[in-house]
Amino acid sequence: QKEVEQDPGPLSVPEGAIVSLNCTYSNSAFQYFMWYRQYSRKGPELLMYTYSSGNKEDGRFTAQVDKSSKYISLFIRDSQPSDSATYLCAMRNTGFQKLVFGTGTRLLVSP
């Protein structure tokens, strides 16, 4: 079993929809949780960074962490065609710098 599980998709939605992307993990020591967006043939870019449980909002993006369920989510409101990309979750322990990545979910937002 992988340490971080993420549905590869693709997830296809119409423009304006609310998108929910999710990851589950098995290591209860993970404390820092991140979401990256990766466009085709580009490097990932950091979207959201959260510590421990709770919600964090940035514009149209909301990151949610439920440590009791070992489950993290990224919500995208009013999705746009420019949001079409692969979204990677990543997480790590306290004081341990190596990130563990999910395999990524490919999102397609149609006009």
Place this chain on the structure above:
Amino acid sequence: DGGITQSPKYLFRKEGQNVTLSCEQNLNHDAMYWYRQDPGQGLRLIYYSQIVNDFQKGDIAEGYSVSREKKESFPLTVTSAQKNPTAFYLCASNPGNYGYTFGSGTRLTVV
């Protein structure tokens, strides 16, 4: 602008040949990483370095080598011992307590 520069963008390797991928950062980050990305497998850690003149093997180090003689530079050599080198290679750096910053990647193809 601060960031990570990877070169070349595309690289072709003949059988039995060693090739070196360049990674330079001007972010003054101590930690640097090399990842390999294959379709459906997410990011896999090859090598990482937390300080100059020191580096550690990641999960898939066989057939690769690195050096860290300067803080700004972390080149990756793909040796002839790497039997399946065709992939997208990503370099990243980390200031210590945040998410990674990635370069734009090098696509290596065996011809």
